Amino acid sequence: MFCAARGAQWFLRFYEIGIAANDHVTTRGIEYLNKCGVRYEVLTYHHDRKGAKYAAHMLGLPPEVVIKSLVFQADDGSFFFALMSGEGSVSEKKLARVSNHKHVAPSSPHDAERITAYQVGGISPLGAKNPLPVFLDRTAASHAEVVINAGARGTLVRLATTDLVSATHASIADIRIE
Numbered sequence: 001m002f003c004a005a006r007g008a009q010w011f012l013r014f015y016e017i018g019i020a021a022n023d024h025v026t027t028r029g030i031e032y033l034n035k036c037g038v039r040y041e042v043l044t045y046h047h048d049r050k051g052a053k054y055a056a057h058m059l060g061l062p063p064e065v066v067i068k069s070l071v072f073q074a075d076d077g078s079f080f081f082a083l084m085s086g087e088g089s090v091s092e093k094k095l096a097r098v099s100n101h102k103h104v105a106p107s108s109p110h111d112a113e114r115i116t117a118y119q120v121g122g123i124s125p126l127g128a129k130n131p132l133p134v135f136l137d138r139t140a141a142s143h144a145e146v147v148i149n150a151g152a153r154g155t156l157v158r159l160a161t162t163d164l165v166s167a168t169h170a171s172i173a174d175i176r177i178e
Contacts, residue, residue: 028117028127029151033159036167040157043147047154050121052086055156059147063087066156067140067148067164069123071112071132074101079115080133081125081168082175083148085140089177098135098173124149125168126157134170141165141172 025042033040045058052068059066063086070082070090080099082090096104109120117129125134126148140146141161148164150157164170 025150025152025155027122027151027155029124029149030127030155030157032127033150033157033167036163038159038163038167040159040163042150043156043158045154045156047121050153055147055149055154056086059156061147064140065143065146067136067146069125069149071107071115071123072099072104073107073111074099075103076101079107079111079130080135081128083125083134083136083140083164083170084176085137085146088137088139090137090175091177094173095135095175098171098175099133118149118151119153122149122151122153122155124151125170127151134168135175136165136168136170136172137176138172138174139176 043059052066053063056063056066066086067083068086071079072082073079082095084090092104112123113119115130116123118124143161145158146161146164147156147158
């Protein structure tokens with residue numbers, strides 16, 4: 001993934017905005033946010049099962065602001081992220097339409113791990129091994145801040161939704177099952 005912040009401008013911006021840091025936790029996703037100059041807060045919990053609803057419960061957050069990172073595969077073999085709030089479900093029909101494909105389906109856990117280099121339960125578009133297109137659900141994008149996996153099980157980051165969109169080059173679209 002590429003971010004706009006580079007070189008000396010990045011160095012100055014990094015110190016101007018005062019990025020939140022947790023000296024004990026780092027992931028590729030957190031490193032990516034640092035390189036992009038994005039403000040965030042690291043949130044951790046003991047991970048005994050996967051899921052955005054469970055993470056929201058463990059962190060005492062509403063599931064509407066905790067984003068699940070789902071990897072989908074299109075009929076042409078390409079992969080992309082669908083970001084949906086914890087209480088929502090992705091409409092494959094709507095996702096296919098906005099991604100310009102005839103059919104899409106959730107990728108297998110094996111493919112999701114292979115493509116992102118993250119474990120299921122810790123998958124994130126932040127710092128993924130392969131930069132993939134990202135589609136963020138319009139309802140999830142309506143919140144000022146969201147919480148998303150940082151690339152490790154039990155490690156999430158809270159950040160401004162606009163920063164998530166900017167860092168991932170996400171397209172905002174209606175991909176929710178009504």
